[in-house]
Amino acid sequence: MSRHRELGLTDREYELIVELLGREPNGVELAVFSLMWSEHCGYKHSRKLLRTLPTEGRAVVMGPGENAGAVAVGDGSQVCAFKVESHNHPSAVEPFQGAATGVGGILRDVFAIGARPIAVLDSLRFGEIAGSARSRYLLEHAVAGIGHYGNSIGVATVGGEIYFEPAYEQNCLVNAMALGMISRDKLIRSAAAGVGNVLVLFGARTGRDGIGGASVLASAELGEADADKRPTVQIGDPFAENKLMHCSLELLDRGLLVALQDLGAAGITSSASEMASKGEVGLDIDVRKVPLREAGMAAFEIMISESQERMLCVVEPSKVDDVLAVCARWELDGTAIGEVTDSRRLRVFDDGELVGDLPVTALVDECPVYDLDPAPPAEPLYPAGERLLGERTGAAETLLALLASANIASRRWAFEQYDCLVGSRTTRRPEQADAAVLLIEPKGGAEGARAAIAVSIDGNGRRVACDPYRGAVEAVLECAANLACVGAAPLGLTNCLNFGNPEKPHIAWQLTEAVRGLGDACRALDVPVVGGNVSLYNEGAEGPIYPTPVVGIVGELPDAAVTATSGFARDGDAIALVAAEGWAPSLTGSELAKLRGAAPAGELPQADIGQVGALHARVRDAVRTGAIRTAHDVAEGGVAVALAEMCLLGDHGAQVDLLRHDEAALFGEGPGAFLLAGDEAALRDFGTVIGTVGGDLLAISDLLAIPVEDLRDAHEQGLPSLLA
């Protein structure tokens, strides 16, 4: 077995390398190529598709290609930087550290552009916990890992989602999103510049963490031999990252840096290559100067180590001493390890001896990009799930079963493990509103309107499995709808595409169709994509995961004091159901269908994206008037579940009348509908008033009347009882 195959490179790729180098690569060089040309770093199978996404928008300050994307907020002087990233394969092997280092990595991406991190959200997907001790283990440890890292570093975890489907049993998904704030004039880019400038590495010492991680884990299907991949999982130290964050921000604040880049997948190799590529310069690095945690590390190991909590920066020679002094003050190692050259080559030295000499363009720009060969699946890819509910259940029984089901029940068990308050910005905590809301200026006691940012992360697997195009459109619409509920206008989107093996035509088809849906929805809503991540090869012997695009949208609202909650706020408030033209809720791909054991198949309703977008704007504007105190979009479980949630979250009953009483009307799903509550006069103009808030029961026509207390018990006990 040739060494290049062991490192995940194809024969053709190896030939290309030889061509580009003009000779055979040595051990160090081959290791570097194997990582830079891995799917995880090189985006070989997705780059062409990603180029079809819309990336321009009036608020965009930094688009895809930098460490994070950024949009201007408020009066334009402040910028919100954000991005989502996956850490799926490491989390399947070691969920606590995998999830923790996922959070660590995405935070570094945000402060690498100079933004002070203010919030984290996470999107998690596992197998069914009812039947799987392994999935329970992954869930518990991933949540603990996220809490451990986010809480310790002092960044609020303000939102997220958790879903359970058999398709994720072998391959869990852990996607972490982070947001940060910075003044527009202080953004820093990662392009290395200035021949003769010094390359400084600062942060934790370098050990053998994750060696081969990016290439080994993220570009291969997981099989039975996972246990021996365990030693390559990185261990995170949030305490070190806390110091690293403060140090980086201080260095930037004092104007000491020319460029900054965080170290993530493939360590020094990818960071240095990318800095050199963007700057169109070369870099000379002496690995022996790197402070080490382990004795006897080989040159290639130092280059590819994924030890956490490290940053690379470019510094003018006259400022190096100041930089090292700041690092020392924060108790971090800071060392000059190289310099910027005009060679356009990445040259690796080991104590002065040249051990690797690579053209930068070969590593980055000339990484092969592959066309996909999409073809719809010839037969169903996903089996039917377990039937948990009978065919002929009454409305009340069905509603309670849905509220207690794994995908709908309260996530309080998880979010109470996260500090959602540090930073003093959070005005809407988990379960208070459909999106998280964070003040731009945290100063308490401030007068006047207080501008805020809203953020939500939403993904979709089962419905995308039914129809990749329509399902992906729905993911974007759902996320934007959550923002509309708090009165926020969307500014930019980040996406994480979690799919199976793209070399298989049916997966290539899922990916192509989903990106097409993503693009169409973003264009129709005028929400640009400012960055994101792709995670492929999420499949095992049992088959691929559901095609799962996860999107995070950041928006803004003019006054955090004028926004809506998810729960009913006041007895006497009128309740209205407002829907876009053509809204056609159906049971296909719904949570109810899943409970009844249906496979993810069937035709999803076609959404008129323009109409839905127009409705979002109307809801947003109505919430901003203050006349709408409660806004909740109709999503999983349909209208009945949404009403029940509004009752139990607000601790108010409601009496409503629905025109149609069939199950599709009660529990059907499909984008483009909201339930609003507030002043009757305002709601009459808007849509059909269907009832009033009051009492301690939820009564829907003569179909059901359930005490709010019972709704709450089902909702709150759902997850804990599955975990007991």
Add this chain to the structure above:
Amino acid sequence: MTRVRVLIRPKAGILDPAGQAVERALPVLGFEAARNVHVGRLVELDVEDPSRVAEMCERLLANPLIEDYEIVDPAAATGA
């Protein structure tokens, strides 16, 4: 240099939920019920003068209000 090991455990009588969690988990996995399970900490260090370790424990390594500590005899340890 002598390598010394210090075992630190919760003082008797103080609720030890970590110990209880382990005690409950063992039978579920098929092990006969274990009793009196406590979860603590191990601190290992190379020192010039092992006689100073007790003072290290009193002042930093353990909190005498809520923890007991045991310095594992270095001679016995090297025998293992």
Add this chain to the structure above:
Amino acid sequence: MRYGVVRFPGTCDDTDALLAAEQLGEAALLWHTDHDLRGIDAIIVPGGFSYGDYLRVGAIARFSPIMQEVERFAARGGLVLGICNGFQILCEAGLLPGALLPNVSLRFVCRQVELEVQRSQAKWLRGARPGDRLSVPAKHTTGRYWAPDPVLDELEAAGQVVLRYAAGHNLNGSARDIAGVCNHAGNVVGLMPHPEHAVDVLTGSTDGLKVLAAA
């Protein structure tokens, strides 16, 4: 009133404490290696994970140079408030009785809780009266207050129990529902819940201002 807020490596809620203190007076940051208290009137030792909570919560922080100054300041009757990790540090330093142990649930919990103000010697909480109910968030993994029973009896008798969790709100198993205590003279107070996160009507309640008001 000029407040000084201490920052150790790993402190998280220092900025929040500064913002909160600025609503009541002036506030300045005190770095852990400082020996200079810069003429402040009251010190807040805030929440977070100083030194990563390594070894034991607060165990390493209590030895830093700034803490020597805090101890001297307290001995002279200076006002000191320890919040969450700050409370843990003050207990480790012996400025407050008892210790904080892991929550009974063994998990980090972030939740809004209701506290009952006790009749006590405390020279903080000047905005509240005994019997008042305060709504304040708590967020910690190691918040179970404990001291041997005879010590607890003494604390109660001497008016050193400052706050208790209201019925149903003891989220960590603290002995006798104790959420906060003070030293004999009342100038040093420690509590697990976070008053600095209850100072803005938009982010929750404003009851925290009542706790931060000091004589």
